[in-house]
Amino acid sequence: MQNFSRTQIVWLKIDCPYDGSLSTLCKSFLKAIDDLLGTRYLETFGYANRVTSTMMLHMTPLASIYGIGVLVIDEIYHLLNSKNDMEEMLNFFVTLSNTVGIPTVLIGTSKAQKIFKGNFRQARRAASEGSIIWDRMDKESDEWSFFLEILWDFQCLKENTILTDKIRDAFYDECQGITAVAANLFILAQERALSEEEEKITIEILRATAKEDLHMIQPMIKALRNNNMKEVIKYEYISISLEDISVNYKRDIELIGKFSIKKM
Structure with a gap:
């Protein structure tokens, strides 16, 4: 028998940038890995490549190498502040899920629902694994x-x-x-x-x-x-x-x- 050593990231959480920049979101992914493992992926893939689609391609092997179990993206209502077209942002999450190939959990306040309204394709994908509205606890519960x-x-x-x-x-x-x-x-x-x-x-x-x-x-x-x-x-x-x-x-x-x- 031979020992097999591998670093696994069970879950990875990143925050959506305040300006809703998709490029910065990808860089946040790279930085989160660097912060955990002491690597320099942001410097290697983030600063040299400012194109979102290119950085997304680099995210795919990293997700595989470290066996990332789930990607959690918090504060997604910031996407409403993005200069990008709403359809472009919705397509980004579809592509991210397909390209990176790991479960993606989107978290935000009720304001985030505006992102998915009016787009059946993304609404269907967002709720494909189930959606939860975390309400306040009832007094008698x-x-x-x-x-x-x-x-x-x-x-x-x-x-x-x-x-x-x-x-x-x-x-x-x-x-x-x-x-x-x-x-x-x-x-x-x-x-x-x-x-x-x-x-x-x-x-x-x-x-x-x-x-x-x-x-x-x-x-x-x-x-x-x-x-x-x-x-x-x-x-x-x-x-x-x-x-x-x-x-x-x-x-x-x-x-x-x-x-x-x-x-x-």
């Missing part, structure tokens, strides 16, 4: 109950807050079952409790955190709370800068600590 109970185990305050029905109702009311908002609300509520020397999660702290720290997404949360889909569409994508908010809390906590030291 087992999924939400399981998620919240697991999340609640990560409390890091001195006093452990029991997950009562009132806490559950208030928490869902402020995040509306959106995973990212729920996680951020949970983290920020604890940081607020620390800064206010509460050391426990209360309904009042949850409400104050949502109102003040997550004020940018309140219009969207309100629209979801009222089940007003016309308003929800207006807020297609809102990001939360958790790091910026956390820095403010850390500064407050540091100042409180310094004051305490001086008093002793």
